[in-house]
Each structure stands twice: as C-alpha cells, then as structure tokens.
Amino acid sequence: MSQYMLLVYEEEVDSAVQAEREKVTPTLLELHASLREAGLLVGVQRLRTVESATSVRVRDGQTEITDGPFAVTKEILAGYYILDCADLDEALEQAARLPMAGWGTVEVRPVVSAEEWVEMARQAGVDVSDEAINDLA
Amino acid sequence: MSGGAEPADPVSAAVASAFRDERAIVLATLIRQAGDFQLAEDAVQDAFEAAVAVWRRDGVPANPGAWITTAARRRAIDRLRRNRSVADRAERLAELTRLETQHEEPSMEDETTIVDDRLRLMFTCCHPALAMPARVALTLRALGGLTTGEIARAFLVAEPTMGKRIVRAKRKIAEARIPYRVPADEELLERLRGVLRVVYLIFNEGYVATEGDRLVREELCDEAIRLGELLCRLMPDDAEVWDWRR
Numbered sequence: 001m002s003q004y005m006l007l008v009y010e011e012e013v014d015s016a017v018q019a020e021r022e023k024v025t026p027t028l029l030e031l032h033a034s035l036r037e038a039g040l041l042v043g044v045q046r047l048r049t050v051e052s053a054t055s056v057r058v059r060d061g062q063t064e065i066t067d068g069p070f071a072v073t074k075e076i077l078a079g080y081y082i083l084d085c086a087d088l089d090e091a092l093e094q095a096a097r098l099p100m101a102g103w104g105t106v107e108v109r110p111v112v113s114a115e116e117w118v119e120m121a122r123q124a125g126v127d128v129s130d131e132a133i134n135d136l137a
Numbered sequence: 138m139s140g141g142a143e144p145a146d147p148v149s150a151a152v153a154s155a156f157r158d159e160r161a162i163v164l165a166t167l168i169r170q171a172g173d174f175q176l177a178e179d180a181v182q183d184a185f186e187a188a189v190a191v192w193r194r195d196g197v198p199a200n201p202g203a204w205i206t207t208a209a210r211r212r213a214i215d216r217l218r219r220n221r222s223v224a225d226r227a228e229r230l231a232e233l234t235r236l237e238t239q240h241e242e243p244s245m246e247d248e249t250t251i252v253d254d255r256l257r258l259m260f261t262c263c264h265p266a267l268a269m270p271a272r273v274a275l276t277l278r279a280l281g282g283l284t285t286g287e288i289a290r291a292f293l294v295a296e297p298t299m300g301k302r303i304v305r306a307k308r309k310i311a312e313a314r315i316p317y318r319v320p321a322d323e324e325l326l327e328r329l330r331g332v333l334r335v336v337y338l339i340f341n342e343g344y345v346a347t348e349g350d351r352l353v354r355e356e357l358c359d360e361a362i363r364l365g366e367l368l369c370r371l372m373p374d375d376a377e378v379w380d381w382r383r
Contacts, residue, residue, distance in 0.1 A: 051308065051309060051312075054313065067266055067268040088313045088314050088315045089320070092266065110314065
C-alpha cells in the first residue's frame with residue numbers, strides 16, 4: 001500500500017455561488033463513509049478561504065510574516081503539517097521553526113472544524129444531521 | 138477640540154465627548170470579553186446611538202464611560218443571541234452574561250487595565266499577519282474612531298475599497314484567530330517596529346496632505362501624535378518610540 005495526497009484546488013467564488021456549492025455536503029458525507037468503509041481514508045480536512053492565509057519565511061535568521069498565500073510559482077508544495085495551536089501566533093511561531101522556512105515558504109492556513117463545516121452547509125440551506133459532525137471530517 | 142462647531146445641546150455634547158474619550162477603551166474591553174472585533178464594534182456603535190435617546194430622556198449619567206460599557210455589552214449579548222452562525226457562541230454568551238450579572242464594573246479608574254487594553258488593541262490592529270493598509274485602517278477605526286469614509290478620503294481611495302479592506306481584516310482576525318494580546322517580551326521589539334510604522338504612516342498621511350479634505354488630515358496628525366504619546370507612556374524604555382517623536 002502507498003499513501004497518496006489528494007490536493008483540492010478551486011476558484012474562490014462569491015457567497016451565493018458558494019452556498020450552491022455547499023449543497024454537495026450530503027454527497028461528501030456518502031463519499032467519506034464509503035472511503036472509510038473501504039479502509040482508504042486517512043484524513044480529510046477543509047481549509048478556510050485563502051483570505052485567512054499568512055506566509056512565513058525565515059531569511060538571515062529573521063522571521064518575515066506576510067498577509068496572504070505564497071505566490072512564487074517556482075516553489076512547489078513539498079509537504080504539510082497539521083498542528084493544534086491556541087491561536088495564529090503560536091502557529092506562526094511553529095512555522096518559523098521549520099528549517100524549510102529558511103529557503104522556501106510556509107503557508108499557514110486555518111482548518112475548518114467539523115462543527116463549522118456542518119454549520120456552513122446549514123447556513124446554505126442544506127439539511128445535515130448532527131451525526132454528520134463525526135462523518136464529515 | 139479645535140475650531141469645529143460643537144453641538145449646542147448638552148446631551149449631544151456629552152455623547153460626543155464620551156465618544157472621543159471613552160470609545161477606544163470600551164471597544165477594547167468588549168473585544169476582549171466577546172472575542173469578536175466586528176461584534177464588539179457593532180455593539181459599541183449601538184450603545185452610542187442608544188445614548189443619544191436615553192440620555193436625552195433620563196439625563197446624562199454620572200459616569201458615561203461605565204454606562205456605554207454596560208449598554209454595549211448588553212447589545213453584544215442581544216446580537217449574539219440573534220446570530221446563530223458564530224463559532225463558540227454559547228461560550229461567549231456565558232462569559233458576557235457572567236460579566237452582566239456582576240454588580241461591580243471592573244473599576245474604570247484602574248489606569249493600568251485601561252492602558253493595557255488599549256495597547257492590546259493597538260497590537261491586534263497592527264498584527265504582522267495583516268497587510269499594512271489594513272493595519273493602518275483598523276488602527277484608525279479602533280483607536281481613533283474614524284469612519285470608513287474618513288479613512289478612505291484621508292488615504293485617497295474609494296470608500297468601498299477601504300470598506301472591503303477593513304471587512305477582510307476583521308474576518309481574518311476571527312477566522313485565523315489572531316489573538317488579542319500584547320506579544321511576549323521577546324517578540325515585542327519586532328512587533329513594536331510594525332506598530333510604529335503604522336503610527337508614522339498615519340502621521341505622514343496627515344502631514345504631507347496637499348489635497349483632499351484638509352480637516353480630516355489634520356485629524357490624522359493629531360491621532361498619530363496621540364498614538365505615539367500613548368506608546369511613549371506604555372513603553373517608556375524603548376528608544377525608538379522616543380526617537381519617533383523628534
């Protein structure tokens with residue numbers, strides 16, 4: 001068995017179109033259940049919009065923090081960490097500890113909790129059960 | 138206040154003076170208690186609007202700051218009850234309700250608490266994870282009480298552009314959980330540079346003014362000087378803070 005990472009890219013859209021997209025939630029619930037049943041699913045998480053992204057670089061021993069995602073197209077996604085942190089400051093501090101921040105960029109993106117994911121779907125008028133919190137992510 | 142036409146009736150004058158002197162402190166306190174910039178700002182705005190009518194009916198309270206603080210917190214509770222989409226809603230409601238049932242306000246005369254809250258607010262507004270224009274705009278709004286329109290005019294951008302910047306910055310604070318705190322000692326210097334740059338930009342924007350609304354720009358200079366002096370009082374040992382004043 002090998003592990004594969006599936007990276008999901010999409011264009012950011014306004015709230016009306018996003019509400020339309022949330023309607024796939026029941027399909028996702030089924031999909032995640034079937035992946036889990038087949039023993040394939042290691043983990044799935046939804047990221048917040050790129051507006052909440054912060055980039056961390058360390059150059060000459062100095063930490064540089066900038067608003068927004070990384071934007072150098074030469075750089076490629078090389079790996080990921082999921083950390084439990086109290087707040088953004090803690091996440092940025094840990095990001096700066098990665099040696100890769102010294103030559104590359106570490107993009108820090110908040111993860112949407114399962115509760116919030118369900119709430120977002122409900123806001124968009126999708127009927128989701130409370131148990132979905134356990135099944136979605 | 139220099140020059141400008143002061144409102145003639147005493148109630149309007151009292152509200153205006155409370156707005157000038159108390160708003161930033163009340164806002165800072167409520168952001169800390171409610172954990173939400175936008176909610177706190179809306180609630181404080183509600184409270185000042187209510188003050189006009191209530192003070193006209195019942196007279197100006199002995200301690201306008203305390204009145205505004207209590208009114209703003211009640212508005213925040215109302216708004217939280219109505220808005221089901223807020224994360225940690227129950228937790229926040231419990232905290233605000235607990236404060237509501239306390240008889241004694243946390244002493245408003247306690248100078249250190251007040252100063253500390255303002256400093257926290259300044260560091261939150263000037264967080265390095267926010268883009269520089271957003272930092273400037275948030276600082277002016279939160280600590281200076283300037284409207285989005287005034288800030289947009291002062292920086293010669295369209296009001297909707299400035300509005301979007303501010304909305305986005307507040308959303309990032311909430312979504313990415315940018316903490317409402319003064320950074321640890323070892324980060325302080327680095328952060329302080331950023332804060333000073335914001336204050337400097339605000340001053341510059343007012344000082345170099347050759348076009349636009351002159352009145353607002355004088356207000357920017359005044360505000361920058363006020364923020365700078367605040368920093369001097371808060372961090373008397375930092376040479377760069379004092380340097381900045383020359």
